[in-house]
Amino acid sequence: MADVIFGEVSPAGRLVQTWSASIDELLPILDYNIQNGRTYMYDPHEPLFAFGHGLSYTNFEYSDLKISNSSIKDGETVQVSLEVKNSGAVSSDEVVQVYVRYPESKVERPMKALKGFKRIHVPSGKSVTVSIPLKADELAYWDTDKHVFQLEKGKVELMVGASSKDVRLAGSIIAE
Numbered sequence: 001m002a003d004v005i006f007g008e009v010s011p012a013g014r015l016v017q018t019w020s021a022s023i024d025e026l027l028p029i030l031d032y033n034i035q036n037g038r039t040y041m042y043d044p045h046e047p048l049f050a051f052g053h054g055l056s057y058t059n060f061e062y063s064d065l066k067i068s069n070s071s072i073k074d075g076e077t078v079q080v081s082l083e084v085k086n087s088g089a090v091s092s093d094e095v096v097q098v099y100v101r102y103p104e105s106k107v108e109r110p111m112k113a114l115k116g117f118k119r120i121h122v123p124s125g126k127s128v129t130v131s132i133p134l135k136a137d138e139l140a141y142w143d144t145d146k147h148v149f150q151l152e153k154g155k156v157e158l159m160v161g162a163s164s165k166d167v168r169l170a171g172s173i174i175a176e
Contacts, residue, residue, distance in 0.1 A: 010057040010092030012119070014163070019049040040164040041110035050165035052097050052114070058088030060122065062096075062168040065160060071174040072136050074151050081131040082160060082169060086122035095119045096130050097161055100139065104154040107141055112164060115139070134158070139175055151175050 003009040018040045020026055025045045027036055037043040040051035061084070068079040080098050098116040102109040116132040139156060140149035156175050161167040 007057050007090065010090045012054060012056060012093035012095065014052050014054040014095050015049055016051070018043060018047045018051045018164070021046055021048040035108070041113050044111075047165060050163045052095070052117075052163035053165070054095065054163070056088075056092050056094070057090045058086055058092045058124065060094045060162065061085040061087050062160065062162075065169040065171050067158065067171050067173060069173065071176050072134075072139070072151075072156075073176045074136050077133050077135045078173060079131050080116065080134055080158060080160065080171075081129060083127050084120065084122055084130055085127040086124050089124055091121070091123045093119055093121050094162070096132065097163065098132050098134060099159040099161070099164060099167070100134075101157040101159065102152065102154065103157060105152060107152065109141065112159060114164070136175070 004011050027038055035042050062082055064083045066081045072078050084094055084096060096118050097114060099112040100115050101112045115138045116134055118130055118132050120128050120130055122128045136151050140151045143150040153175055156173050158171045159167040160169040
Protein backbone atom coordinates (compact mmCIF):
# COMPACT_ATOMS: atom_id res chain seq x y z
CA MET A 1 0.00 0.00 0.00
CA ALA A 2 2.87 2.36 0.77
CA ASP A 3 4.29 1.83 -2.74
CA VAL A 4 0.98 2.98 -4.22
CA ILE A 5 0.72 5.99 -1.89
CA PHE A 6 4.29 7.11 -2.66
CA GLY A 7 3.94 6.55 -6.42
CA GLU A 8 6.29 3.56 -6.70
CA VAL A 9 3.45 1.43 -8.09
CA SER A 10 0.67 2.84 -10.25
CA PRO A 11 -2.81 1.54 -9.37
CA ALA A 12 -4.88 0.20 -12.25
CA GLY A 13 -8.05 -1.13 -10.65
CA ARG A 14 -11.41 -0.39 -12.29
CA LEU A 15 -14.90 0.17 -10.89
CA VAL A 16 -17.36 -2.64 -11.52
CA GLN A 17 -20.36 -0.39 -11.00
CA THR A 18 -21.51 3.14 -11.75
CA TRP A 19 -21.56 5.74 -8.98
CA SER A 20 -24.42 8.21 -9.40
CA ALA A 21 -23.66 11.92 -9.07
CA SER A 22 -26.75 12.57 -6.96
CA ILE A 23 -28.94 10.61 -4.57
CA ASP A 24 -31.90 11.95 -6.58
CA GLU A 25 -30.80 9.77 -9.51
CA LEU A 26 -30.94 6.50 -7.56
CA LEU A 27 -33.81 4.13 -8.24
CA PRO A 28 -35.95 2.65 -5.46
CA ILE A 29 -33.97 -0.08 -3.72
CA LEU A 30 -36.49 -2.78 -4.68
CA ASP A 31 -36.49 -1.88 -8.40
CA TYR A 32 -34.24 -4.61 -9.80
CA ASN A 33 -35.01 -3.94 -13.47
CA ILE A 34 -31.74 -2.66 -14.97
CA GLN A 35 -33.63 -1.26 -17.97
CA ASN A 36 -35.13 1.39 -15.67
CA GLY A 37 -31.67 2.97 -15.39
CA ARG A 38 -29.96 0.75 -12.83
CA THR A 39 -26.60 0.39 -14.70
CA TYR A 40 -24.36 2.31 -17.09
CA MET A 41 -26.13 0.46 -19.90
CA TYR A 42 -29.43 2.28 -19.31
CA ASP A 43 -28.78 5.23 -16.96
CA PRO A 44 -29.17 8.52 -18.88
CA HIS A 45 -27.57 10.62 -16.10
CA GLU A 46 -23.98 11.85 -15.97
CA PRO A 47 -22.26 9.62 -13.36
CA LEU A 48 -19.92 10.78 -10.63
CA PHE A 49 -17.73 7.75 -11.42
CA ALA A 50 -18.51 5.63 -14.48
CA PHE A 51 -18.43 1.86 -14.85
CA GLY A 52 -14.83 0.91 -15.64
CA HIS A 53 -13.38 4.13 -14.17
CA GLY A 54 -9.94 3.95 -12.60
CA LEU A 55 -7.03 6.14 -11.56
CA SER A 56 -3.35 5.97 -12.40
CA TYR A 57 -0.14 7.94 -11.87
CA THR A 58 0.32 8.24 -15.63
CA ASN A 59 -1.58 9.13 -18.79
CA PHE A 60 -2.45 6.95 -21.74
CA GLU A 61 -3.09 7.97 -25.33
CA TYR A 62 -5.21 5.79 -27.63
CA SER A 63 -4.71 5.85 -31.41
CA ASP A 64 -4.80 3.93 -34.68
CA LEU A 65 -8.06 2.00 -34.26
CA LYS A 66 -8.27 -0.91 -36.69
CA ILE A 67 -11.14 -3.33 -37.13
CA SER A 68 -10.20 -6.51 -39.00
CA ASN A 69 -13.45 -6.70 -41.02
CA SER A 70 -16.12 -4.17 -41.92
CA SER A 71 -18.86 -6.76 -41.32
CA ILE A 72 -19.59 -9.76 -39.13
CA LYS A 73 -21.78 -12.85 -39.55
CA ASP A 74 -22.89 -15.64 -37.21
CA GLY A 75 -19.91 -17.61 -35.95
CA GLU A 76 -17.36 -14.98 -36.95
CA THR A 77 -14.97 -12.88 -34.88
CA VAL A 78 -13.51 -9.47 -35.68
CA GLN A 79 -10.36 -8.15 -34.07
CA VAL A 80 -10.45 -4.65 -32.62
CA SER A 81 -6.87 -3.37 -32.37
CA LEU A 82 -5.28 -0.09 -31.38
CA GLU A 83 -2.13 1.52 -30.05
CA VAL A 84 -1.92 2.57 -26.41
CA LYS A 85 0.91 4.90 -25.47
CA ASN A 86 2.00 5.66 -21.93
CA SER A 87 2.79 9.37 -22.20
CA GLY A 88 3.64 9.74 -18.51
CA ALA A 89 6.72 9.14 -16.37
CA VAL A 90 5.47 6.00 -14.58
CA SER A 91 5.09 2.50 -16.04
CA SER A 92 1.59 1.21 -15.40
CA ASP A 93 -1.22 -1.10 -16.40
CA GLU A 94 -4.20 0.11 -18.45
CA VAL A 95 -7.53 -1.61 -18.98
CA VAL A 96 -8.70 -1.07 -22.56
CA GLN A 97 -12.48 -1.52 -22.89
CA VAL A 98 -14.66 -2.13 -25.98
CA TYR A 99 -18.31 -1.07 -25.81
CA VAL A 100 -20.99 -1.49 -28.48
CA ARG A 101 -24.20 0.32 -29.38
CA TYR A 102 -26.96 -0.65 -31.84
CA PRO A 103 -28.31 2.62 -33.31
CA GLU A 104 -30.73 0.94 -35.74
CA SER A 105 -31.98 -1.90 -33.53
CA LYS A 106 -35.60 -2.96 -33.84
CA VAL A 107 -35.53 -4.38 -30.30
CA GLU A 108 -34.72 -2.58 -27.04
CA ARG A 109 -30.96 -2.57 -26.51
CA PRO A 110 -28.65 -0.87 -24.01
CA MET A 111 -27.27 2.61 -24.75
CA LYS A 112 -23.89 0.87 -24.65
CA ALA A 113 -22.65 -2.51 -23.46
CA LEU A 114 -19.17 -3.78 -22.59
CA LYS A 115 -18.20 -6.60 -24.98
CA GLY A 116 -14.47 -6.93 -24.42
CA PHE A 117 -11.54 -5.66 -22.41
CA LYS A 118 -7.86 -6.32 -21.93
CA ARG A 119 -5.49 -5.34 -19.15
CA ILE A 120 -2.04 -4.48 -20.47
CA HIS A 121 1.24 -3.21 -19.01
CA VAL A 122 2.72 -0.19 -20.78
CA PRO A 123 6.20 0.99 -19.82
CA SER A 124 6.70 4.74 -19.47
CA GLY A 125 7.14 6.42 -22.87
CA LYS A 126 6.34 3.24 -24.80
CA SER A 127 3.42 2.08 -26.96
CA VAL A 128 1.71 -1.29 -26.98
CA THR A 129 -0.55 -2.76 -29.65
CA VAL A 130 -3.73 -4.17 -28.13
CA SER A 131 -6.04 -6.61 -29.91
CA ILE A 132 -9.43 -7.52 -28.47
CA PRO A 133 -11.65 -10.13 -30.16
CA LEU A 134 -15.31 -9.33 -30.72
CA LYS A 135 -17.43 -12.40 -31.43
CA ALA A 136 -20.73 -12.33 -33.29
CA ASP A 137 -22.24 -14.32 -30.40
CA GLU A 138 -21.55 -11.34 -28.12
CA LEU A 139 -23.67 -9.12 -30.38
CA ALA A 140 -26.72 -11.39 -30.46
CA TYR A 141 -29.92 -10.79 -28.52
CA TRP A 142 -32.49 -13.25 -27.18
CA ASP A 143 -35.45 -13.46 -29.58
CA THR A 144 -38.41 -14.15 -27.30
CA ASP A 145 -40.62 -15.29 -30.20
CA LYS A 146 -38.16 -17.80 -31.68
CA HIS A 147 -36.45 -18.72 -28.39
CA VAL A 148 -32.96 -18.38 -29.89
CA PHE A 149 -30.14 -15.87 -29.89
CA GLN A 150 -30.26 -13.73 -33.05
CA LEU A 151 -27.58 -11.60 -34.65
CA GLU A 152 -29.61 -8.59 -35.71
CA LYS A 153 -28.63 -7.21 -39.10
CA GLY A 154 -27.51 -3.60 -39.14
CA LYS A 155 -24.91 -1.16 -37.92
CA VAL A 156 -22.99 -1.82 -34.71
CA GLU A 157 -21.05 1.13 -33.31
CA LEU A 158 -17.82 0.31 -31.47
CA MET A 159 -16.46 2.58 -28.73
CA VAL A 160 -13.02 1.99 -27.25
CA GLY A 161 -11.85 3.71 -24.11
CA ALA A 162 -10.76 3.69 -20.50
CA SER A 163 -14.30 3.49 -19.06
CA SER A 164 -17.94 3.54 -20.15
CA LYS A 165 -17.79 7.35 -20.07
CA ASP A 166 -14.21 7.87 -21.29
CA VAL A 167 -14.53 6.80 -24.95
CA ARG A 168 -11.42 7.69 -26.95
CA LEU A 169 -11.85 5.92 -30.31
CA ALA A 170 -14.91 4.92 -32.32
CA GLY A 171 -15.68 2.82 -35.36
CA SER A 172 -18.43 0.59 -36.69
CA ILE A 173 -19.17 -2.70 -38.37
CA ILE A 174 -22.21 -4.13 -40.12
CA ALA A 175 -23.85 -7.26 -38.71
CA GLU A 176 -25.06 -9.45 -41.58
